[in-house]
Amino acid sequence: MLIxxxxxxxxxxxxxxxxxxxxxxxxxxxxxxxEHGKAPTNAAFDKMKTLVGDWTATTxxxxxxxxxxxxxxxxxxxxxxxxxxDYEMITxxxxxxxxxxxxxxxxxxxxxxxxxxxxxxxxxxFDFVDVSGADAKKGGFMRTLAVTFKDADHYTALWTxxxxxxxxxxxxxxxxxxxxxxxxxx
Numbered sequence: 001m002l003i004x005x006x007x008x009x010x011x012x013x014x015x016x017x018x019x020x021x022x023x024x025x026x027x028x029x030x031x032x033x034x035e036h037g038k039a040p041t042n043a044a045f046d047k048m049k050t051l052v053g054d055w056t057a058t059t060x061x062x063x064x065x066x067x068x069x070x071x072x073x074x075x076x077x078x079x080x081x082x083x084x085x086d087y088e089m090i091t092x093x094x095x096x097x098x099x100x101x102x103x104x105x106x107x108x109x110x111x112x113x114x115x116x117x118x119x120x121x122x123x124x125x126f127d128f129v130d131v132s133g134a135d136a137k138k139g140g141f142m143r144t145l146a147v148t149f150k151d152a153d154h155y156t157a158l159w160t161x162x163x164x165x166x167x168x169x170x171x172x173x174x175x176x177x178x179x180x181x182x183x184x185x186x
Contacts, residue, residue, distance in 0.1 A: 039074040044119040045095035047149060048077050054178040057081070057157075059171065066175060102126055102145070110134035110141045122149040128162075139164025153177040 055066040067080045079091040090105040098118040105111055110133035114126035126145040134141045143162040149155045157173040
């Protein structure tokens, strides 16, 4: 009941003494909310937003699929690697000052955060900020990411894993945009 009252307070409604219903709103009903205004952005985040769509990643371990989509009123870019598999990983990017922050939700169960201070030519270099779900002193998580934009349909992503004990392992991805199949319309 407390949650219902808090929810009503947030929405500006008055609580009633009747039990809440479990009827879902119609599919075309839009939830009313306040105006958010223009989403914050910068040159680095705008460059990351050009990745929206589907990609094929080629790595020394084989190929994988990668999808990018905008969410939360365009304020975040969501990257899904190997979607729908046991090894699915998600990285969420958002603008911060002149750069971009990321949180990588790894299949290994940890969540490193990294920051790229600004776009340098066609490259964004993300450096380690902190990690949850792992001991930063012991390693076992991604520590850096370097994204190099080659053209509108190709880029590289060089992830570096912190193996612990001062050792690192690079994971290079060569990515190509998946082009829609031509239609057979006559």
